[in-house]
Amino acid sequence: MKAAYGIGLALALGAGSTVIAHAASAADLVPHRAGYVMSLKSANQGSGVVAVKGVMTYAFADSCDGWTVENRTVMTLTQAEGAEIETVWSFVTWESRDGLRYRFRVSSTRDGEVIEEIQGTARLEGKGKGGKVQLVKPEKATLALPKGTLFPTEHTAVLIDRARAGDKIVSRTVYDGASLDSPHLVNALVGAAFKAGENGLGPLADNALLKRASWRSQMAFFPSGSKESVPTYEVALRLFDNGIAQDVEQDFGGFSVRAKLDKIERLPKPDC
Incomplete structure (x- = not known):
């Protein structure tokens, strides 16, 4: 899960009788609202960052x-000289059940x-196919998506499926719209x-939502098509097989931030 998905998200296979045989789908992910408390995990001396505090909500x-x-x-x-910088980041998305259509809106303030x-x-042309992005902001533009691109929820379902199958490395191209280099x-x-x-x-x-199989995972994000060997950023987390993430750690290079799960609740399913 990126600071965005969030947030949207990595998994691995449990042992013995806890293995679930069916292929994962987005329908296996539980609607939920989670709250996280953020703090500084580590910082290089040259980063200029001495403290981090914050909260993250994810629904x-x-x-x-x-x-x-x-x-x-x-x-x-908080910087070394004492100055404080407050950033507020908002990320709202919708993804179709078939994983082929996606809408996104991002706002960031300092x-x-x-x-x-x-x-x-x-929109993707089909499963495993490429597609297009129509940007409205910051300016109108059309971008091409390579074959095999996944949107975030579909990506999470694939991670769960491959983790249950015992895969230790899962590589996919993902578009979330959270940044212009996606x-x-x-x-x-x-x-x-x-x-x-x-x-x-x-x-x-004792929360029933967390009495599930879960896995530790580390995700490295590289610009699609790039030959760079150093990732743009890295995210480590513990993710449950219902899509809930705990203890998310994001490495920004000079410093890393930990988001610890503090609150979790199930959201009701709509009357469709």
Whole structure:
């Protein structure tokens, strides 16, 4: 899950009788609202960052004809000389149930000033095929999507499916619209599995939504088509087989931020 998906998201296979045989689909992902508390995990001396505080909310909902994501992040960075910078990042998307259509809207502010707005739609010609993006903001433009591109929810379902099959490396091209350098080649390294109810959940250990199989994963994001060996950024997380993410860590290069799951609730399914 990127600070955006969020947020949208990596998995691996549990052992023994906990293995689920059917192929994952977006329908297996549970509609939920999650709250995260953000803090500084580590910082290089030259980064100039000495503290991070913030909150992130992430809501994944069923809209009958698709899936919606609403992600809002408020983060304050404290610099070495004492100055504070507040950034607010909002990310709203809709993805069709067949994974072929996508809408997105992004807004980013720094100390109350809008620094970036991205908005548009995307469509794939079919499963495994390429497609197009129609940008409205920051300016009108048409972008091509390469064959095999996935949108975020479909990508999560694929990760779950491949993780259940025991794959340790899952590479896919993903378009989320969260930045102008998207799509990205996302290389996911699937780590050790946690059995349902295994420790590490703290106060949330008794929450029924988290009494599921889960996995550690690290995802590296590269610009699609680039030959760069160093990723644009990396994200590590523990993800449950219903799509809920815990303890998300994002490496920005000079410093890294941890978002710890603090609240989680199931969202009702709509009357379709």
